[in-house]
Each structure stands twice: as C-alpha cells, then as structure tokens.
Amino acid sequence: MNARAAVLALLIVIVGPGLDAQSPPSLAELQARARTDSNDPVVHVALAQGFLRAKQVDSACHALETAILIDREYAPAYLSLGRIESARFPPMISVLQVNGRLRFVRLPRVGTQDTTAVLFRRAFLLDPLQELYPVSSIGPVEWSMTLGHGLREYRRNKFDVAAAIFDTVINQSDRRHKPPPPDALWYHALSEVGAQRLDSAIPDMERLLDRALRDSTQFADYESRSVRYSLAFLHQRAGHYQEAERLYRQLLEEDMSLDLAHVQLATIYEIQQRWPEAVQERRGALLVATGDPTLLYDLGVTLLEAGQVAEAADTLRRVVTLNPRESRASYMLGIAAARLGAYQESRDAYNRFLLIAPSRYTEMIADAKERLAHLPP
DSSP: OOHHHHHHHHTOOOOOTTSSSSSOOOHHHHHHHHHHTTTOHHHHHHHHHHHHHTTOHHHHHHHHHHHHHHOTTOHHHHHHHHHHHHHHSOOEEEEEEETTEEEEEEEOOTTSOOHHHHHHHHHHHHOTTSSOOSSOEEOOGGGHHHHHHHHHHHHTTOHHHHHHHHHHHHHHHHHTTOOOOHHHHHHHHHHHHHTTOHHHHHHHHHHHHHHHHHOOSTTHHHHHHHHHHHHHHHHHHHTOHHHHHHHHHHHHHHOTTOHHHHHHHHHHHHHTTOHHHHHHHHHHHHHHSTTOHHHHHHHHHHHHHTTOHHHHHHHHHHHHHHOTTOHHHHHHHHHHHHHTTOHHHHHHHHHHHHHHOOTTOHHHHHHHHHHHHTSOO
C-alpha cells in the first residue's frame, strides 16, 4: 500500500457516538472532546451541532470556522456553515417559469459578497454527491407529497426505500411522456449512491445533464457545469476513470479557476500511478488557490509518492509552518525526512505529530510510534 493510500485508510471518518443518535452528547461533553482533540475537524463540526442545539449560533460558526482552518477540504464544515448563514441571512431568490414549471434560483446579494453561495459552492465541489442540487426547482404539484415522502426516507438513510419512491415518480412521468421532476432524478441518484449502486445513479445524472443542456435560461451554463462536475465525480467514484478524466478536462477548458477539478484529476492519476501527471495537477490546483495549506499538503504527499523526496520534504515543511494544526503534515514529513537520512528531523516530526494528532487517528499514531522506535540514532 502506498503512503497516500495508507493515510486515507487510516483517516476514514468514523462519526463519533451520538452525532446522529436520538440522545446526542451534551454540550459539555462535546466541549471537553474539542479541548482534547483540538486539531480534529470532525470534532469541531460535532461541537458546532451541540452549539446549535443550545441556540448558540455564533459559537457554532466559530467551531465550523476552526474545522475549516484545520482542513480546508472538509466538506461537512462548509455545508453546515452555509446552512447557518442561509438561515441567518436569507438569500435573494429569483422565481422563473420554464416550460410550465417554477424554478427558484439563488441570486447574489446586491452590494455584498454572497458568502452563503460561496460556502455551498465549496461544499458542492468538495463532494457534489451531497444534498445540494445546483439550481433548486419545483416539479408538478401532483408529485409534491410523493417527493416529500422520498426525501424523508432519504434523510433517514433508508436508501432502498427512497430510491423506489423516486423511481416511481420517474417511471410514471416517462409513461406520461412528461419530463421527470429534476429533484426526483437528483435524489434517486443520491439514493442509489447511498445504497452503493453507483452505476445505477449514472443514468439519472446523464438525464439531468441533458435537461440542463437544453435549458435556455441565463442559468443554464452554471447548471450544466455543475451537473457535469457531479457526473464526473460519480464516474470517478465508480472507477470509470477515463470518462471522469474527459469530463474534468472539459470543465477545465471552460473554467481554469476550478481548482478542485485539478484535485480530482490528481487523485485519478495517483490511483493509476501516473505520478508526473498527478504532480502537475496538484501544482495546477495551487496556481488557482495559491498558498492553500491543504492543497500544499496534497502536493507534498504526491511528490513523496512520485519519488521526489527532497521537494516533498520542503513542501511539507511549508505546510507545518503555514498550518501547524495539520498533524498529517508532520507525520508525512517524518516519513520524508527518514528517507533523506535526516533522522533527527524525522524524530522531531513524529514527536510533533504524536503531540497534536487527533485521537481517532489510532492506526496512524501506532504507525508513527513504530517508525519512531526504529529510527537510527
């Protein structure tokens, strides 16, 4: 197993007890956990949920901002913060009628930056298979109760039941020679993803893309790019790397500022061990988001995998300086320094990691201790 795969395996997010339970931990328990694991974004998002239950919105925002400070690629923090901002400052909504249906579109606030849209957009790009349809719409009234039922089942993680409900809406619409409501296609796809039937979700996403491409409103380009990105991400998750690569490349031709498309391409190339191309995509992401410590960390790990150990060590040192709360950078720097024969630096890096690492990194902590014990004097 290569170093990146090992890190990803060690960092599978296991949601702590009670985060989604009927009896969640008390706010005091969550605060104690955050003090103990102060460098864990998952813990800070859980703390934010506790603050929200206690109606302490400002404290919840601070906890979510801390999670993003630690890991700028942690999508749940952006999503939760976006939902809070949306509730506090309702966006402007444009209501359009397209082909006899209503479409509700979020508009930027006049004279201010639409931070809610920025947060939702970042969450979407980090993981488009979340509950974030690019452009909200409402289908025929006749399906409102059925769609609502399906959505409730989806949110209860009853994905098979939800998929069957949305499938009924889609099939009956087809039999009537009417286009299915886009929400039915979107949530049917997400339900299939939740049930680990990725290939079954792809036709839904393709139909949504076809619908967006046929749209003649001013928001059509935005929606088609968003759905295309979702489709690329879905193909990537399903292991259809050639098609995912084609779609990401197409998106980058239209919008070079899409840093996370570079990130996704780099991930694909790493799986295929196409190291020069992976490094190039990591650099491409940083050209867009200059100085982002999480993207810089990703570059350091990729350089290490590509055998460019000296540059990897230099890059990881920068991450440690820019974001000392990113414990993984110290762990990976320990590996890089040891390969360079800089054993004291490696020892220092492992010790720093052990000092600040979140407790849920159990296997990584054990691995660091073992590597530390076997370093030459």
